Amino acid sequence: MTTLSQASCEACRIGAPTVSETEARELLTQIPDWSLIEVDGIQQLQRQYKFKNFVAAMAFANELADIAEAEGHHPGILVEWGKATVTWWSHSIKGLHRNDFVMAAKTDSLLGK
Numbered sequence: 544m545t546t547l548s549q550a551s552c553e554a555c556r557i558g559a560p561t562v563s564e565t566e567a568r569e570l571l572t573q574i575p576d577w578s579l580i581e582v583d584g585i586q587q588l589q590r591q592y593k594f595k596n597f598v599a600a601m602a603f604a605n606e607l608a609d610i611a612e613a614e615g616h617h618p619g620i621l622v623e624w625g626k627a628t629v630t631w632w633s634h635s636i637k638g639l640h641r642n643d644f645v646m647a648a649k650t651d652s653l654l655g656k
């Protein structure tokens with residue numbers, strides 16, 4: 544089985560289906576540190592990472608920006624002193640696509656966890 548973190552994002556156009564509840568639960572088992580949240584009726588994946596200071600959190604955010612650009616899929620990132628909160632969802636379909644799970648796994652891989 545290809546691990547999520549090694550997969551690439553596939554084209555996700557307006558009208559593509561969001562992942563089913565069953566599929567979301569199955570994919571979540573591969574990224575157990577992420578939470579499924581709902582914001583304004585939109586399902587999202589969220590995880591908070593801890594760092595030693597603001598600069599380290601910013602460096603992580605910049606590395607994440609690079610992989611987001613490479614994949615053409617972009618997260619919400621909130622950088623604060625000693626932490627970064629990352630949120631993934633697919634704007635084009637107002638919900639979760641498999642791409643979001645792939646990107647969450649890649650985000651974990653940045654830190655080797």
Ligand SMILES: C[C@H](O)[C@H](O)[C@H]1CNC2=NC(N)=NC(=O)C2=N1
Pocket residue numbers: 615616617618631632633634635636
């Ligand atoms: C034109 C461009 O590829 C799209 O707007 C991309 C950019 N990055 C994106 N990122 C996310 N998270 N969702 C999207 O729907 C999305 N769309």
